[in-house]
Amino acid sequence: MELQHIAIIMDGNGRWAKRRGLSRAEGHRAGSRAAQRITRAGRRLGLPCLTLYALSTENLLRPAEELAALGKLLRHYLDTEVPSLIEHGIRLRVIGNRNLLAADLNRKIVAAEKQTAAGRDMTLGLALGYGGRDEIVRAAQALARRGRLRRVTEPSLASALDTAGLPDPDLLIRTGGERRLSNFLLWQSAYTELYFSRVLWPDFAARHLQAALRDYRQRERRFGRTDASLAPATGPVRPQGKFK
Ligand code: IPE
Ligand code: IPE
Ligand code: MG
Numbered sequence: 001m002e003l004q005h006i007a008i009i010m011d012g013n014g015r016w017a018k019r020r021g022l023s024r025a026e027g028h029r030a031g032s033r034a035a036q037r038i039t040r041a042g043r044r045l046g047l048p049c050l051t052l053y054a055l056s057t058e059n060l061l062r063p064a065e066e067l068a069a070l071g072k073l074l075r076h077y078l079d080t081e082v083p084s085l086i087e088h089g090i091r092l093r094v095i096g097n098r099n100l101l102a103a104d105l106n107r108k109i110v111a112a113e114k115q116t117a118a119g120r121d122m123t124l125g126l127a128l129g130y131g132g133r134d135e136i137v138r139a140a141q142a143l144a145r146r147g148r149l150r151r152v153t154e155p156s157l158a159s160a161l162d163t164a165g166l167p168d169p170d171l172l173i174r175t176g177g178e179r180r181l182s183n184f185l186l187w188q189s190a191y192t193e194l195y196f197s198r199v200l201w202p203d204f205a206a207r208h209l210q211a212a213l214r215d216y217r218q219r220e221r222r223f224g225r226t227d228a229s230l231a232p233a234t235g236p237v238r239p240q241g242k243f244k
Contacts, residue, residue: 003216005049006042006209007125007169007192009184010035012176012200025069030202032073036081041206043088043122045213049166051095051125053184057134060100071105074128078108082115089121095162096130097138123166132186135162154238163188168235171216173209175201191223191236 010031017027035052042050055070085092094109101109109128139160143149148156158164168188174180177198181189195212197204220227223236 003047003170003213004167005051005169005171006047006212007051007053007172007185007189008038009053009172009174009176009182010201010204011174011178011182013202015176016200016202023069024066025073027202028066028070028073032077034202034204035077036084037206038204038209039090039124040088041209043090044206045209047122049123049125051127051163051166051169051185053127053130053182055096055128055130056183057097057100057129057131058183060129071102075105075108078105078112082112085112085116085119085124089119090116091119091123092116092126093123093166094126094128095135096128097134098129100129125163125166127184130162131183132181133183136187138162158187161187168192171195171212173197173212175199175204175208191221193219193221 013027013031014024015027016030017024020026035054038052039050054074059070060067082092092112094113098106098109136157139157140149140152142160143152143156163185166188168190169185169192172181172185172189172192173195175197177196177200179196185192193216195215197208197212199208
């Protein structure tokens, strides 16, 4: 499959719950089932990399009760999902600011990443305590610590990001009807195709993912060039000469 990486902003859990007279925690529980469903669907489609936005840096400002429910769900996910990830050849890779997460959650993350490290069929990225701006700042700080900030290049900065080694997303899907990035993969999505779905995340199913893929396949990715100057269309490239 020519497409390497799909990133998803899983939005709409709260509204899904509200429509049913349920608590927001119930919405997140249904959202976590959708995440498992879409992970399996991505794996079946032969997708090399899928990254799910589960918790943003800004989400940490939500009420304590909701954060507690999200923490409980995440811990349950990490405690129970590993055997299924291993069975399906899926490697888990958590991105985000570990300093924002509780120590026991970090231990579970490290353990799950270690246990799934041999997975070769798909990388599942999970963004937790993740913010694109925070990630770029942490990358710059890391380069500065290593004395490499004075000769920074696009590849050196990219290799200091949480996503080092992963391809940039080809397609970014946001469910729930909003049309914004909400601080997700700001650097990596420079030339990503965006797809907005009105479906609330807990209702998002394999057929919706397939609809997004069909839409993606109709698009022409030009990376700033014209169709005549395009080939080979592998991604953005730096110009050779100066603009005159
Ligand atoms: C997305 O659903 C999940 C997280 C941000 C953790 P929301 O909780 O944002 O759901 P809405 O947007 O309120 O419906
Ligand atoms: C984005 O959704 C974050 C996640 C899905 C994890 P939000 O619901 O937090 O985004 P805003 O507040 O509508 O921009
Ligand atoms: Mg939301």
